[in-house]
Amino acid sequence: MIPVHRALATLAATLALAAALVDARPAIDAATLAAEIEQDRDHISAPELAERIMRRDPDLRLFDLRSREDYEAFHIPSASHATLDELARTTFPRQASIVLYSEGSAHAAQAWVLLRLRGVRKVYFLREGVYEWIARVREPRLAVDATPGERAEFERAVALSRFFGGMARTSVPRSEVPDGYWTGTASRDVPSRAAQAIANVRRRGC
Amino acid sequence: MSPLSETGILGPAGVLLTAPLIGFAFGWFLERGGLGDARKLAGQFYFTDLTVFKVLFSALLTAMLGAFWLDRFGLLDLELVYLPETFVLPQAAGGVLFGAGFLVGGLCPGTSCVAAAAGRIDGLGIIGGMLLGVAGFNAAFDWIAPFYDSTALGAVTFTDMAGISRGAGVALVTAIALAGFAVASRLERQRP
Numbered sequence: 001m002i003p004v005h006r007a008l009a010t011l012a013a014t015l016a017l018a019a020a021l022v023d024a025r026p027a028i029d030a031a032t033l034a035a036e037i038e039q040d041r042d043h044i045s046a047p048e049l050a051e052r053i054m055r056r057d058p059d060l061r062l063f064d065l066r067s068r069e070d071y072e073a074f075h076i077p078s079a080s081h082a083t084l085d086e087l088a089r090t091t092f093p094r095q096a097s098i099v100l101y102s103e104g105s106a107h108a109a110q111a112w113v114l115l116r117l118r119g120v121r122k123v124y125f126l127r128e129g130v131y132e133w134i135a136r137v138r139e140p141r142l143a144v145d146a147t148p149g150e151r152a153e154f155e156r157a158v159a160l161s162r163f164f165g166g167m168a169r170t171s172v173p174r175s176e177v178p179d180g181y182w183t184g185t186a187s188r189d190v191p192s193r194a195a196q197a198i199a200n201v202r203r204r205g206c
Numbered sequence: 207m208s209p210l211s212e213t214g215i216l217g218p219a220g221v222l223l224t225a226p227l228i229g230f231a232f233g234w235f236l237e238r239g240g241l242g243d244a245r246k247l248a249g250q251f252y253f254t255d256l257t258v259f260k261v262l263f264s265a266l267l268t269a270m271l272g273a274f275w276l277d278r279f280g281l282l283d284l285e286l287v288y289l290p291e292t293f294v295l296p297q298a299a300g301g302v303l304f305g306a307g308f309l310v311g312g313l314c315p316g317t318s319c320v321a322a323a324a325g326r327i328d329g330l331g332i333i334g335g336m337l338l339g340v341a342g343f344n345a346a347f348d349w350i351a352p353f354y355d356s357t358a359l360g361a362v363t364f365t366d367m368a369g370i371s372r373g374a375g376v377a378l379v380t381a382i383a384l385a386g387f388a389v390a391s392r393l394e395r396q397r398p
Contacts, residue, residue, distance in 0.1 A: 009384055015271045016380030022278065023373025029366050 033116055042112055044124040046136040049099055050160045053078050059095050059122075063087065065102040065111055066130065076101065076133050077164060087111055092120055101126040101133070134197040138166030143174040208276070212286040233320050236261075242320040244312025244328055251309050256390035263383045274376050294357040311335070 036042050052060050053076075062079040064071045071081040079101075082090070092098060098120060100108040108125035115123045126132050135141075140157035142150065154168070161168045210216040216224060239261040240246050249255030276282035308314050311332045313321055318336065321329025343350070365375035 005387075009387065012267050012271060012380055013384060015275065016377040019271070019274050019278075019373040020371075020377035021373070023274075023371045023376075029369070 028117055028119060033113065036116070042109070042124065043127045044099055046126055046128075046132040047157065047160060049076070049126065049133070050137045050164065052097075052099075054160070054163055057097070059093075059097045060099065061092065061096050062099045063101075063111075064130075065100055065107050070103070074130070076130070084111055084114065088114055088118070095122075096120070097122040097124070099124050099126070101129050104129045104131075131197055134166075137161060138164055139197075140166075140168045141172045141177050142168075142170040143177045144171050145174060207280075208282045209286055213283075232316070233323065236317055236320045237324060241317045242324045242326065242329070244321065244326075247314070247317060248309065248312040253393045256394055259390055260387060263386060267380060267383050270376055270379060274372065289361040289363070291361050292359040293355065294359060296354050296356060299353075307335075 049062075053062070060078070062076060063082040064075045064079040065082060065084065065087075068081060071079075075081070084107075087100075098115060100111045100115075100123070102108040102111075102125075105125065105127050108129060112123050112125050128135075136157065137160050140154060140161055142154045146154065154170075158168045160166075207213050207215075211221045211224075236242065240257050241261060246255050246257055250258045273282060273284060273287070277284040304314070311318070311328070313329060313332045315332075315336055318329045318332035322333055323329075347354070363372075363375075365372050368375070370378075
């Protein structure tokens with residue numbers, strides 16, 4: 001073999017080996033992400049998040065993706081403010097469990113995709129954003145005609161609400177209990193309801 | 207930041223001016239590599255002259271390693287580089303047709319232009335045949351269209367399909383190419 005060829009082959013082999021070493025993790029394909037979304041593995045419920053905050057889960061990293069002003073006005077305890085750009089550049093420890101929330105779910109869902117594509121494994125978001133936190137953790141409501149299932153869930157919610165300085169309310173008219181409240185299923189006009197809910201929190205001044 | 211054509215640094219006029227320059231450079235290197243000679247090219251199929259394999263795989267390795275590392279150092283955004291879509295059966299049939307034409311004529315589209323530019327009559331003949339083929343394909347397109355659009359996979363890469371990282375793919379292709387170079391040299395020595 002001609003010395004130049006030998007040198008070029010060695011250079012190619014070195015560069016290729018280095019490529020495999022610096023980029024060892026396979027890219028996450030769209031099908032994997034689609035399956036995670038289909039199987040509801042992309043989100044966490046507000047009560048589940050509350051319980052993790054209560055037991056001071058060391059791996060939990062909570063990010064508020066709303067504007068800085070909204071964050072200053074109200075945020076979930078232990079949450080840090082972050083923009084999508086900051087999230088895209090932050091590096092997380094391997095075992096970190098990241099929870100994202102925004103006004104509704106769109107922004108947080110975009111951030112979820114972004115972090116999953118970067119190879120961060122444990123990423124979740126609140127499906128109904130900050131509103132879900134207020135409705136299900138801070139100010140849970142029990143309808144006058146509540147079912148036994150709702151009553152059982154409410155007891156758990158009262159404990160959480162007390163811990164986070166909220167106020168649970170019982171015997172409210174069914175019309176004041178929002179759609180999908182206990183099930184956590186997505187509902188419409190979340191951003192406007194979130195703004196209303198935050199305004200109410202502040203008005204009470206606690 | 208590159209690709210210069212996609213990031214707008216070159217501009218439309220710049221792209222038009224650069225394309226022929228790259229084309230001439232491509233042709234010049236093919237000719238210097240000896241790929242304007244039909245006998246040399248046909249030798250590929252009889253394992254007597256593996257110049258084509260060596261030249262094209264050297265180019266492929268250089269481009270692949272260059273693109274990977276430029277992307278890694280932030281000088282090239284691979285997401286902006288055009289990735290042709292895959293149509294399994296039509297492209298396989300095209301490959302067979304291309305190979306058969308290559309073997310019969312001794313030249314492929316690029317090298318036929320190189321041969322013609324170097325004054326070889328067979329190069330001109332192949333270019334004429336190629337243009338006839340293009341016209342025939344267009345005339346028969348309605349009839350070919352269902353097959354032409356079949357077995358579409360979209361813009362995929364083999365690393366995505368295999369579930370391995372780009373880096374691992376780069377290492378794998380490099381290993382195959384280097385092993386190929388070694389085998390090619392040995393075969394050429396056995397059959398002078």
